[in-house]
Amino acid sequence: MTSPPKPGPRNYLCDVDGLAVGHAHDTGVGTGASVILPAARAVAAVECRGGGPGTRETDALAPETLVEAVDAIVLSGGSSYGLAAASSVTDWLGARGRGFRLGRAPLVSPVVPAAILFDLTNGGDKSWGEASPYARLGRAAIEAADAVSSHSDFPLGTVGAGYGAQAGRVKGGLGSASLITAEGLQVAALMAVNSFGSVMMPGTACFWAWPFEQGDEFGGHAPPTDFATSFDFTQGTKLDAGPGQNTTIGVVATNAALTPAEARRVAIMAQDGIARAIRPVHSPMDGDTLFVLATGARPLSAPDFIAITEIGALAADCVARAIARGVYEARSLFEMKAFGDG
Numbered sequence: 001m002t003s004p005p006k007p008g009p010r011n012y013l014c015d016v017d018g019l020a021v022g023h024a025h026d027t028g029v030g031t032g033a034s035v036i037l038p039a040a041r042a043v044a045a046v047e048c049r050g051g052g053p054g055t056r057e058t059d060a061l062a063p064e065t066l067v068e069a070v071d072a073i074v075l076s077g078g079s080s081y082g083l084a085a086a087s088s089v090t091d092w093l094g095a096r097g098r099g100f101r102l103g104r105a106p107l108v109s110p111v112v113p114a115a116i117l118f119d120l121t122n123g124g125d126k127s128w129g130e131a132s133p134y135a136r137l138g139r140a141a142i143e144a145a146d147a148v149s150s151h152s153d154f155p156l157g158t159v160g161a162g163y164g165a166q167a168g169r170v171k172g173g174l175g176s177a178s179l180i181t182a183e184g185l186q187v188a189a190l191m192a193v194n195s196f197g198s199v200m201m202p203g204t205a206c207f208w209a210w211p212f213e214q215g216d217e218f219g220g221h222a223p224p225t226d227f228a229t230s231f232d233f234t235q236g237t238k239l240d241a242g243p244g245q246n247t248t249i250g251v252v253a254t255n256a257a258l259t260p261a262e263a264r265r266v267a268i269m270a271q272d273g274i275a276r277a278i279r280p281v282h283s284p285m286d287g288d289t290l291f292v293l294a295t296g297a298r299p300l301s302a303p304d305f306i307a308i309t310e311i312g313a314l315a316a317d318c319v320a321r322a323i324a325r326g327v328y329e330a331r332s333l334f335e336m337k338a339f340g341d342g
Helices: 079-095 134-147 260-277 304-328
Strands: 019-026 031-038 042-048 073-076 114-116 173-180 186-193 248-256 289-298
Touching: 019 134, 031 079, 031 134, 031 186, 031 289, 042 260, 073 079, 073 134, 073 248, 079 114, 079 134, 173 304, 186 304, 248 260, 248 304, 260 289, 260 304
Parallel strands: 073 114, 248 289
Antiparallel strands: 019 031, 031 073, 042 289, 173 186, 186 248
C-alpha cells in the first residue's frame, strides 16, 4: 500500500521546490503584502468565486491567451489601493530582465497577477492621502523573497497580506500548509484569510477544517460529540460587514508539469478547500480568489486525468489547513482579538 502524503519539512509553500516567498507590513497602517516568486517563469491559473473580487492580470491567465507563464504573484491588503503592490513588483522584475519578451521589444513585460483583500476598517491609520503604502510594501516584499534562503524561518499569522485581516469575528492572518507524496509530488498552499464567514464551529474552539489537520498544526481541537449541525449561519461571522470588506485569497503551488488548462482545473478543485474551512463562503461580500502555480519540475504520471485529480484533491486539503493555520497563528491587532487570546 502506498504511504499517505505527509507535510513537507517546513509545512509551507516553499516545500514546493523553486519558490520563494517574501512579506512586508506597516504596523501603523495595519496592512501588508506578500510576494510569491518562482525561480523561473511558472505556468499559472486562477479561479475566482467571490462576489466582490479585486484582482489584476487574471484575464491573462485564461488557457486560450498568449502568455502561458507568470513571473510572480502578489497578495495584498488595501482593497483597490493594494493593487499598487503588484506595480512595484513589476518594475523590480523588469529592471532585472525578468518577464515575457515579444519579438524584438526592448523591454520584457513581467506578468504579475495579484489579488487584494479589504482591511481598510481594521483600526489602522489609513490617512495616506495621495501616497498609499502599497508600492513600498510590494517592493519590500519582493526584495525579501529574493533574499530568502532554504534555511529561513517562515512566519505565519499576522504577517504579509494577512497582517490586517479579520476572519469572521476573530483575527485573520496568513497561513500555509504542504503535502508531499512518496513519489515526490509536492503540493502546498499559502492563504490570506479575511473572510466574512467563520472559520470556527459555533460555540467551540474547533476549526471547520479539523478533519484535515496534520498533527496539531492548528491546535488539535476536535468537535464535541453533541455538536449541533443545524444553527444560525451568521454565528461567528462579520454581521456588520459591507460589500467588499472581506475576501480570502491565496496561492496553490505544485512541482508538477501542468498546462494552463490543467492548472485551471486544479484551481477549481482547490477552491473546495475554502468551503471546507469557512462557513458561509463565496458570499456577495467576499472576493475569494485562488491562483495555481506549476513549476513543471515533475512530469505527470499517466494517465494525466488521474494525476490532475490527485493534485487537485491534495490542493484542496492544503488550502483548508492553511486557512485554519493562518487564524490559529495570528496575534491580536488593534481591536481584532486573536484565536489564541481566548
